[in-house]
Amino acid sequence: MPSTTPPLRTPYLAATDDQRGTSLWQDAWHRLQKNRLAVIGGVLLLTLGLLCIAGPWFLRFSYQEQNLDLGATSPSSVHWLGTDTLGRDLLVRLLYGGRISLGVGLCATFVALTIGVVYGAVAGYVGGKTDAVMMRLVDIIYALPFTIFVILLMVFFGRNIILLFVAIGAVEWLTMARIVRSQIMSLKKMEFIEAARSLGLGNRRIIFRHLLPNALGPIIVYTTLTIPAVMLLEAFLSFLGLGVQPPMSSWGTLIKDGAEKMEEFPWLLLFPGVIFSLTLFSLNFLGDGLRDALDVRSAKD
């Protein structure tokens, strides 16, 4: 006899707020928002970025427009941050220089990121002898006084801005490779990777679709902390005269000019120096905040 009991109808209960689960990213975002310094850093960074990209369009002066009669003047209502010795408006040069400095920071970090992630992922995943050889190579390169090499590279092969990206990126990929490798090695042993393997997924797919997305946390943190290191290196090279060429200005060249003329025109040093330091501050605070937010095991201190 067919069953005559009516099908059970249970009303569908939508998950209420306190029952809804959260993901790692939502947790991390929540924790990041609570860290005031990191939020301030992030907001400051966005503001500076927007100013540097969009600012020069709204200002009257071009960054290379010289006004030799004017010479260096202190901040006034016409030139908000004053002018340099060639009569160029400092505010526009600062914002334009920000484009270059931030651009170099992002591009070189991107170079370091790509090389480092691929290298580290392959080394960590393959393991065994290949890994040992690859890591030995990293250790050897790590031992080289790379600052010296970058200086030599820039002196000898000219001050091409692309070369600048490559040179700086070539210095920073090492630590990224190490971090990615250790992440991959700890993730490799987890069961979901074993499941992927038994499903017959190829190595490349496992690395790029399963391992790397789960290793994103430390990668993001370290990327955010590499950008200020790169900017510092670029400014250092500019200070030695090896960075971008005039009339292009990066913050490094502005600081260099300011340092040379600071006795009579201190604002030429103060403004670029302060903005540069503020940017680095924001990036470092943001990076620290991200690290605290994304690391599920770190003790809150």
Place this chain on the structure above:
Amino acid sequence: MFRFITRRLLQAIPVLFVIITATFFMVRFVPGGPFTGEKAIPPEILKNLEAHYGLDQPLWRQYLNYLSQIAHGDLGPSFKYANRSVNEIIADKLPVSLELGGLSLLVALAVGLILGVLAAVRRNTWLDYSASSVGMLGICVPTFVLGPLMVLYFSIHLGWVNASGWYTWTDRILPCCTLGLVYAAYIMRLTRGGMLEILNQDYIRTARAKGASEVRIVLRHALRGGLLPVISFLGPAIAGILTGSFVIETIFQIPGLGREFVNSAFNRDFTLVLGTVILYATLIIALNLLADVVQVWLNPKVKFE
């Protein structure tokens, strides 16, 4: 331990070899040589000069000659400074750089360690926050910003010390403080982190329960473990101080090796560039090795691999 040291020393040899070879060929493949300056030199004199310094020989022969030269400890003549050998120039300038580096390191250690310990012991108080802010300042304000600013204030504005030079002992103050403060920031952060981790351990609780004073706990018990991250940082840090002196020496006009290195790179003075690079690389490798050995000595749990 001796096996470890021997192994590291053996590993250092190929590294040095790679560095020497790479630098050697890089400097020579570059447009311009040591004698192509602004003044055009008549070709006969140029030829004589090149023959005198052995630059007219095929590249591989120059390379082998150089290697055998180094093996005897002779770094060759300087091309730019006639009649002075690289050994001489280095012997002249290195003590200055070492003094600068050594004093800066002392400043960095003193300020960094004290602030770090204080910040860890008085956690989350205003002392902690202000120390951490000073720490962050040191990391974010680069030496070439801090240096001129300090000169601007202390030397030009207040007139307390000379702006540049390396003559009286007061000339040492600004450069060493500038270089030292940057590294003090890193050391402070590392010390604070290390001490925080240690101070949460059970054996510290035991010491407190037994009635030891806070000072004794910090100095006699916590400091040993808390200093470990600093030690492992010191290896690369000393290398950084040595290379970071490029900038300081330029700002403060100090006759040290860093400035000489950058100038020689600009002047295409092959032998001086190579000599300095070899020196720095050797120092860095030796210091890394020393830092690793000290680390194992302090913390038996970290074994030699």
